[in-house]
Amino acid sequence: MAVPFIQQARVGAYIIKQKIMGVKRYPLVLMLEPLFKCNLACPGCGKIDYPKPILDKRLTVQECLDAVDECGAPIVSIPGGEPLIHKDMQQIVEGIIARKKFVYLCTNALLLKKRMKDYSPSPYLTFSIHLDGLEEEHDKAVNQEGTFKIAVEAIKMAVEKGFRVTINSTLFNNATPEAAGRFFDFAMTMGVESITISPGYAYERAEGQESFLKRTQTKNLFRDIFRANKKNGGKWIFNQSTLFLDFLAGNQRYQCTPWGNATRNIFGWQKPCYLISEGYAKTFREMMEDTDWDAYGTGRYEKCADCMVHSGFEPTAVNDTVAHPLKALKVFLKGIDTEGPMVEDFDLSNQRPADDVYEQLVTEVTAEVTKEDTKAEQQEAV
Numbered sequence: 001m002a003v004p005f006i007q008q009a010r011v012g013a014y015i016i017k018q019k020i021m022g023v024k025r026y027p028l029v030l031m032l033e034p035l036f037k038c039n040l041a042c043p044g045c046g047k048i049d050y051p052k053p054i055l056d057k058r059l060t061v062q063e064c065l066d067a068v069d070e071c072g073a074p075i076v077s078i079p080g081g082e083p084l085i086h087k088d089m090q091q092i093v094e095g096i097i098a099r100k101k102f103v104y105l106c107t108n109a110l111l112l113k114k115r116m117k118d119y120s121p122s123p124y125l126t127f128s129i130h131l132d133g134l135e136e137e138h139d140k141a142v143n144q145e146g147t148f149k150i151a152v153e154a155i156k157m158a159v160e161k162g163f164r165v166t167i168n169s170t171l172f173n174n175a176t177p178e179a180a181g182r183f184f185d186f187a188m189t190m191g192v193e194s195i196t197i198s199p200g201y202a203y204e205r206a207e208g209q210e211s212f213l214k215r216t217q218t219k220n221l222f223r224d225i226f227r228a229n230k231k232n233g234g235k236w237i238f239n240q241s242t243l244f245l246d247f248l249a250g251n252q253r254y255q256c257t258p259w260g261n262a263t264r265n266i267f268g269w270q271k272p273c274y275l276i277s278e279g280y281a282k283t284f285r286e287m288m289e290d291t292d293w294d295a296y297g298t299g300r301y302e303k304c305a306d307c308m309v310h311s312g313f314e315p316t317a318v319n320d321t322v323a324h325p326l327k328a329l330k331v332f333l334k335g336i337d338t339e340g341p342m343v344e345d346f347d348l349s350n351q352r353p354a355d356d357v358y359e360q361l362v363t364e365v366t367a368e369v370t371k372e373d374t375k376a377e378q379q380e381a382v
Contacts, residue, residue, distance in 0.1 A: 003194070003239065004123055004164075007075075007102050014074045015322050025259050025288060027073040028315045031274045033265035034059040034092065038082040039110055042142045050362065057266045057369055061088045065095045067264040070284045077104040077128070077261070084111040090118040097124045104128045106168060110147060112154035121162035128168045128196065129155055133175075133183045141172070152190070159191040166239050167195045173213045177224035184229075184236040194239035197225075198310045199248075201275045218308050219250035219342060227338040234335075240310060242332045244317035248308060250342030251331075252317070255297050256307065259288060260315020267365045272296045274311045276303055278357050280365065299346035302354040 011028065018026045037055040038045075059067075068076055076096050083089050084107050096103050106128045119125060132141035135148040158165045167187045171180065187195055199218045213221065226249055229236045238245060246252050258273035268280035269287035276296070281287035298304050307313075321328040 006123055010102070011074050011318070012322065015319065019322075025293075027071055027260055027262040028318060029075045029077050029261045030068060030071040030073040031261050031263040031311065032064055032067060032076055032078050033080055033263065034064055034078065034083065034086050034089070035081045035266065037085055038080060039085065040082070040108055040142050040144055040147070051366055053369060054266070054362075054366060058086060059266055061091045061095065064092045067284070068096055068099060068101060071262055071264070073262065075102045075104065077106060079106040082108055082111070084115050089115075093119065093125065097122055100124065102126070104166070106130065108142065108147065109151035109154040113157055116154070116158060116161065119163070121164070123164070126164040126166055126193070127158050128166050130168050131187070132170055133179060134186060137179065137183070155190050155192065165192045167192050169195060169197050170200045171197065171213065171221065172200050173217060175221060177221065177228055180225055181228050188235060188237065194237040196239045196310065199308050201307055201309045212306065214306050215308065215345060218248065218306075222248040223250065223338040226336045230335055230338070240314060241317045241321055241328070242336075243321050243328050244310060244314045246331050246336050247313055247317055249336050249338060251337050251340075252320075253343045253345065254313050254316045254320070255346075256304065256312035257315040257319065258293065258296055258312055259291075261311040262287070266369070275307065275309060277361060278355065279361070295352065299348055299351055301352045305348055305351060
């Protein structure tokens with residue numbers, strides 16, 4: 001089983017509660033980014049292109065736990081940046097676990113062997129370790145030699161110590177089903193719980209724009225991968241819902257659920273989603289109520305055109321599973337269709353052109369961060 005029953009039950013109960021209460025929009029996951037600073041500079045990353053004052057900024061333990069309480073989602077994913085750089089990460093994780101939330105600590109694992117002593121195995125804690133292929137492919141993807149070996153050593157140590165461990169793998173347009181298969185074979189030999197797979201999102205500030213997949217490329221690649229998994233008896237275990245995987249193969253026509261993975265970072269609550277930054281709210285409620293959700297999504301907005309990433313579409317698939325359990329069961333029992341015609345996709349001809357708001361946003365948030373830091377220094381001096 002890719003996800004322990006206790007986690008499935010808690011998430012299912014949470015969704016049913018929201019539906020009984022008549023809540024139209026609710027998050028399944030809190031994407032908590034306590035910092036943007038990282039010890040790698042991956043060409044496909046759009047999260048580290050900020051001035052030094054912003055990269056040096058951190059959320060406090062209290063700010064992180066307040067965000068968990070404010071959001072209320074049953075799962076907290078802690079990406080970054082590199083979370084293990086944060087000196088208070090142990091306290092943050094412990095505080096979340098104390099609230100009976102499931103934590104996915106996303107890390108490149110370069111610091112994991114050193115920091116592992118700070119954590120204890122728990123059904124509520126998972127190390128989600130970023131690997132983008134076997135040694136040559138991964139080290140190239142992160143633009144630093146030796147990272148694969150360090151990550152693999154950390155994975156084996158964590159598994160040996162009894163931690164829940166998953167692999168988080170992003171696929172780009174240089175991926176082949178054969179190379180992906182060799183990597184998945186290797187990943188499962190390490191004893192990890194499962195693999196999270198997703199096509200990379202074309203962050204507008206990422207260096208490697210030419211490496212991102214288009215929609216049809218994504219569907220064909222994942223059909224090839226799932227076809228291969230059928231042939232090997234389904235030994236690759238993926239940490240995602242059956243209907244999301246079916247969506248990647250072109251068999252489901254889903255619009256994204258941008259609020260499903262609500263994002264809190266050093267600037268506030270990010271609008272509209274984890275992948276696109278076009279404004280910030282001071283509170284979760286403000287973000288939910290003031291964001292023009294209908295302005296975003298496939299066919300609506302140019303920046304969303306090729307996105308099929310789990311952070312936006314997994315919540316849609318999970319909600320569809322709860323709403324139509326027989327459909328999900330049918331796909332689970334029969335397997336993902338890799339041969340039939342794909343469903344008709346959204347028309348992109350009338351989508352809204354992309355807004356270039358990055359420079360203005362960075363200027364505004366940098367000024368705000370500087371103002372807050374100056375105020376804090378003055379208060380300390382008094």
